[in-house]
Amino acid sequence: xxxxxxxxxxxxxxxxxxxxxxxxxxxxxxxxxxxxxxxxxxxxxxxxxxxxxxxxxxxxxxxxxxxxxxxxxxxxxxxxxxxxxxxxxxxxxxxxxxxxxxxxxxxxxxxxxxxxxxxxxxxxxxxxxxxxxxxxxxxxxxxxxxxxxxxxxxx
Amino acid sequence: xxxxxxxxxxxxxxxxxxxxxxxxxxxxxxxxxxxxxxxxxxxxxxxxxxxxxxxxxxxxxxxxxxxxxxxxxxxxxxxxxxxxxxxxxxxxxxxxxxxxxxxxxxxxxxxxxxxxxxxxxxxxxxxxxxxxxxxxxxxxxxxxxxxxxxxxxxxxxxxxxxxxxxxxxxxxxxxxxxxxxxxxxxxxxxxxxxxxxxxxxxxxxxxxxxxxxxxxxxxxxxxxxxxxxxxxxxxxxxxxxxxxxxxxxxxxxxxxxxxxxxxxxxxxxxxxxxxxxxxxxxxxxxxxxxxxxxxxxxxxxxxxxxxxxxxxxxxxxxxxxxxxxxxxxxxxxxxxxxxxxxxxxxxxxxxxxxxxxxxxxxxxxxxxxxxxxxxxxxxxxxxxxxxxxxxxxxxxxxxxxxxxxxxxxxxxxxxxxxxxxxxxxxxxxxxxxxxxxxxxxxxxxxxxxxxxxxxxxxxxxxxxxxxxxxxxxxxxxxxxxxxxxxxxxxxxxxxxxxxxxxxxxxxxxxxxxxxxxxxxxxxxxxxxxxxxxxxxxxxxxxxxxxxxxxxxxxxxxxxxxxxxxxxxxxxxxxxxxxxxxxxxxxxxxxxxxxxxxxxxxxxxxxxxxxxxxxxxxxxxxxxxxxxxxxxxxxxxxxxxxxxxxxxxxxxxxxxxxxxxxxxxxxxxxxxxxxxxxxxxxxxxxxxxxxxxxxxxxxxxxxxxxxxxxxxxxxxxxxxxxxxxxxxxxxxxxxxxxxxxxxxxxxxxxxxxxxxxxxxxxxxxxxxxxxxxxxxxxxxxxxxxxxx
Numbered sequence: 001x002x003x004x005x006x007x008x009x010x011x012x013x014x015x016x017x018x019x020x021x022x023x024x025x026x027x028x029x030x031x032x033x034x035x036x037x038x039x040x041x042x043x044x045x046x047x048x049x050x051x052x053x054x055x056x057x058x059x060x061x062x063x064x065x066x067x068x069x070x071x072x073x074x075x076x077x078x079x080x081x082x083x084x085x086x087x088x089x090x091x092x093x094x095x096x097x098x099x100x101x102x103x104x105x106x107x108x109x110x111x112x113x114x115x116x117x118x119x120x121x122x123x124x125x126x127x128x129x130x131x132x133x134x135x136x137x138x139x140x141x142x143x144x145x146x147x148x149x150x151x152x153x154x155x
Numbered sequence: 156x157x158x159x160x161x162x163x164x165x166x167x168x169x170x171x172x173x174x175x176x177x178x179x180x181x182x183x184x185x186x187x188x189x190x191x192x193x194x195x196x197x198x199x200x201x202x203x204x205x206x207x208x209x210x211x212x213x214x215x216x217x218x219x220x221x222x223x224x225x226x227x228x229x230x231x232x233x234x235x236x237x238x239x240x241x242x243x244x245x246x247x248x249x250x251x252x253x254x255x256x257x258x259x260x261x262x263x264x265x266x267x268x269x270x271x272x273x274x275x276x277x278x279x280x281x282x283x284x285x286x287x288x289x290x291x292x293x294x295x296x297x298x299x300x301x302x303x304x305x306x307x308x309x310x311x312x313x314x315x316x317x318x319x320x321x322x323x324x325x326x327x328x329x330x331x332x333x334x335x336x337x338x339x340x341x342x343x344x345x346x347x348x349x350x351x352x353x354x355x356x357x358x359x360x361x362x363x364x365x366x367x368x369x370x371x372x373x374x375x376x377x378x379x380x381x382x383x384x385x386x387x388x389x390x391x392x393x394x395x396x397x398x399x400x401x402x403x404x405x406x407x408x409x410x411x412x413x414x415x416x417x418x419x420x421x422x423x424x425x426x427x428x429x430x431x432x433x434x435x436x437x438x439x440x441x442x443x444x445x446x447x448x449x450x451x452x453x454x455x456x457x458x459x460x461x462x463x464x465x466x467x468x469x470x471x472x473x474x475x476x477x478x479x480x481x482x483x484x485x486x487x488x489x490x491x492x493x494x495x496x497x498x499x500x501x502x503x504x505x506x507x508x509x510x511x512x513x514x515x516x517x518x519x520x521x522x523x524x525x526x527x528x529x530x531x532x533x534x535x536x537x538x539x540x541x542x543x544x545x546x547x548x549x550x551x552x553x554x555x556x557x558x559x560x561x562x563x564x565x566x567x568x569x570x571x572x573x574x575x576x577x578x579x580x581x582x583x584x585x586x587x588x589x590x591x592x593x594x595x596x597x598x599x600x601x602x603x604x605x606x607x608x609x610x611x612x613x614x615x616x617x618x619x620x621x622x623x624x625x626x627x628x629x630x631x632x633x634x635x636x637x638x639x640x641x642x643x644x645x646x647x648x649x650x651x652x653x654x655x656x657x658x659x660x661x662x663x664x665x666x667x668x669x670x671x672x673x674x675x676x677x678x679x680x681x682x683x684x685x686x687x688x689x690x691x692x693x694x695x696x697x698x699x700x701x702x703x704x705x706x707x708x709x710x711x712x713x714x715x716x717x718x719x720x721x722x723x724x725x726x727x728x729x730x731x732x733x734x735x736x737x738x739x740x741x742x743x744x745x746x747x748x749x750x751x752x753x754x755x756x757x758x759x760x761x762x763x764x765x766x767x768x769x770x771x772x773x774x775x776x777x778x779x780x781x782x783x784x785x786x787x788x789x790x791x792x793x794x795x796x797x798x799x800x801x802x803x804x805x806x807x808x809x810x811x812x813x814x815x816x817x818x819x820x821x822x823x824x825x826x827x828x829x830x831x832x833x834x835x836x837x838x839x840x841x842x843x844x845x846x847x848x849x850x851x852x853x854x855x856x857x858x859x860x861x862x863x864x865x866x867x868x869x870x871x872x873x874x875x876x877x878x879x880x881x882x883x884x885x886x887x888x889x890x891x892x893x894x895x896x897x898x899x900x901x902x903x904x905x906x907x908x909x910x911x912x913x914x915x916x917x918x919x920x921x922x923x924x925x926x927x928x929x930x931x932x933x934x935x936x937x938x939x940x941x942x
Binding site for chain 2: 018020028029033034035036037038039040041042044045047074075076079081084088091092093095097098099100101102103104107123126127128130131133134135136137138139140141142143144
């Protein structure tokens with residue numbers, strides 16, 4: 001067993017875990033933060049994207065122990081019920097989700113795109129940058145619109 | 156009732172808040188106290204007998220609570236998984252359905268088949284222990300190629316030639332006669348590629364047996380929890396229905412693959428009693444690739460007979476359909492009754508004859524995947540129509556227009572009676588939106604840049620709103636396909652809508668609430684939709700075949716009408732008027748010709764306090780249920796136009812414009828309907844350009860992860876131009892036709908027709924990878940050079 005400590009959504013957490021525990025498992029099973037989803041376990045689909053020290057990371061292939069001392073933000077940590085993150089609002093307003101399973105990872109990736117590329121994103125850039133997130137429901141049409149609106153609103 | 160939330164308004168979704176905040180409750184998000192975890196040992200061979208299975212070392216491994224095999228299932232008299240649709244051969248004999256045990260009993264029949272289950276305190280312990288199971292396999296030849304299946308090793312003893320059925324539909328003599336009069340016959344050979352549905356949420360299950368009450372609860376990723384309960388009770392024999400509760404909570408996409416009753420869910424619920432603890436299983440993605448039911452996989456030859464004016468005289472089709480190693484829940488009807496009756500497309504075809512052989516192979520079972528039979532029919536008819544137009548030197552839009560059905564109702568020669576439609580209107584709008592008249596100029600401009608530009612049409616039809624129970628019963632279905640609804644009005648006037656439909660992305664919590672709020676004249680936030688729990692909803696047939704609007708919502712309005720009728724009786728007492736004088740409009744019950752009225756909520760309260768009427772004359776309360784059985788299928792239709800630009804040096808295809816014009820009849824929420832179209836097109840483009848399940852000669856699935864199976868990603872797709880026409884359905888009370896599968900049905904032939912147009916060569920396979928398109932460019936080069 002290995003001990004691990006990190007800050008998750010602003011709260012300090014510590015646990016003793018099997019060393020092979022993945023960050024996604026740690027969040028879902030130890031902290032019960034089930035908004036982070038596992039869609040493929042090979043870093044392909046992006047349903048598991050969280051932010052580690054401010055950067056988008058696929059938590060299904062990240063060992064929890066490798067995040068010792070890190071600051072982790074999940075979908076549960078970006079907004080409150082009364083004050084949603086602009087990217088959350090944009091996904092709803094643009095019908096950027098259907099079954100909702102890929103949505104947390106999409107939103108976390110979208111915020112990361114804005115952090116890296118700025119607030120003014122054209123369709124081509126958004127589509128290229130969403131390469132690491134798979135959605136099976138929406139055909140991406142409305143996700144692209146949502147990311148553009150959310151990016152502008154993050155100014 | 157606000158116009159902003161009424162029927163026809165693009166109301167934002169009520170369910171979104173929990174999904175955008177990470178508060179959705181999918182099956183894997185649920186944990187039961189003291190739950191154990193299951194890991195399935197799967198066959199590494201496509202076809203083998205199990206000579207010896209030694210589980211002793213695994214049973215004593217750390218954390219292991221039990222190791223169960225097919226012998227344990229047999230000892231407990233647990234039945235096999237069933238196929239619920241009987242197909243008869245040409246000679247009238249029944250199809251050959253081999254046994255399908257949830258855990259192998261002496262033989263494995265595809266890579267991923269279930270050999271044993273290990274249940275342990277943790278998933279990692281179960282997985283580790285499975286490595287200690289020793290299986291002595293005698294490997295048998297794999298059966299992968301449908302064309303060689305008849306002379307290959309028998310997969311099931313009941314079907315020595317690996318043929319499940321040899322079925323046909325239509326009038327052979329009339330069709331042969333039509334061909335004998337033909338001035339031109341267009342022929343085509345097509346492969347409809349095998350797909351893997353890939354809902355983003357992998358399948359998952361928790362079985363939870365309550366020893367105190369003797370009740371089993373199964374939490375599962377299902378599109379139809381009542382059907383799951385019915386099958387697990389009546390056929391598999393887990394427990395009678397009143398002792399088995401099935402809950403399908405938030406479900407992360409289905410596309411057909413979560414209709415079926417699978418081995419893993421069955422084993423989890425059965426094992427929870429044997430182990431004495433809740434048993435949880437969640438598929439990893441490779442397990443999903445290996446064991447979710449796959450889709451499509453047809454090989455077809457078709458011929459179209461034309462007269463000297465380019466009018467269609469007849470169509471004949473021969474199809475081999477891969478059904479995989481076992482018959483999945485509805486597999487047998489997909490390449491038969493969901494396929495051949497759609498072969499008339501949008502066209503007036505006097506004679507059609509189709510023959511279908513269903514074939515066993517040592518591959519994963521094949522069943523309904525978005526569209527289910529209808530994409531296969533549409534691909535065939537729209538490819539051969541396009542080819543016929545080219546061979547006769549006719550503009551493809553003109554050729555279609557000439558052969559469209561123009562008067563309704565229309566009886567096709569293959570069962571279906573189309574109630575309504577206006578195919579010319581959709582074509583005209585699509586041509587305008589696609590700027591078809593300037594296509595030749597765009598093609599020239601592309602050529603200047605060394606690119607090949609092509610345009611492809613798809614005029615599709617589908618049969619949705621599945622389906623009239625008596626009709627499908629006469630065709631072999633084991634169930635009726637009605638839907639149920641219940642409207643529970645609370646004393647304060649808020650409403651719960653209980654529906655047998657299930658939402659796994661379709662937005663029922665919004666659209667169903669929109670409909671009920673609109674009808675009752677109450678606020679949309681006063682309406683809650685309840686689904687997905689057999690303890691709450693009495694019965695339902697679930698969501699597939701674009702049926703939740705046409706069938707599910709029709710049941711809801713039937714129940715709403717009963718609520719209003721009962722409300723009028725209550726209002727008559729409360730307002731001291733005759734029942735015949737009570738009118739209901741805009742949420743108020745009023746006495747005709749007076750200013751006396753009560754709001755809906757006030758009448759609800761009167762119904763429950765029952766002070767104004769005698770309980771012997773009128774029952775207290777306000778709650779009504781309804782079952783709705785459709786009288787016909789619905790027939791959504793439309794025209795999609797795909798425009799591509801191809802780089803002949805690399806074979807790369809770029810979709811530069813997509814136009815979709817659909818006739819879904821009346822629409823409740825256009826935002827949600829357009830979203831369904833977008834997603835369907837993406838899956839259809841995926842089939843045409845990217846996706847393909849590939850088994851090698853040994854029966855190994857070599858496309859079993861997202862690194863090997865190409866899913867459509869954001870940069871593979873364009874934005875879509877969506878238009879709509881409307882001829883309301885005449886056979887249901889809402890005039891709804893259904894929209895869930897249209898894009899996936901329409902898109903593949905539109906893409907391939909565009910590519911074949913661009914390269915000047917008809918033989919382009921799906922998926923049309925850059926290599927395949929490059930090869931087609933080489934073959935088509937002479938024609939292009941001559942242009």
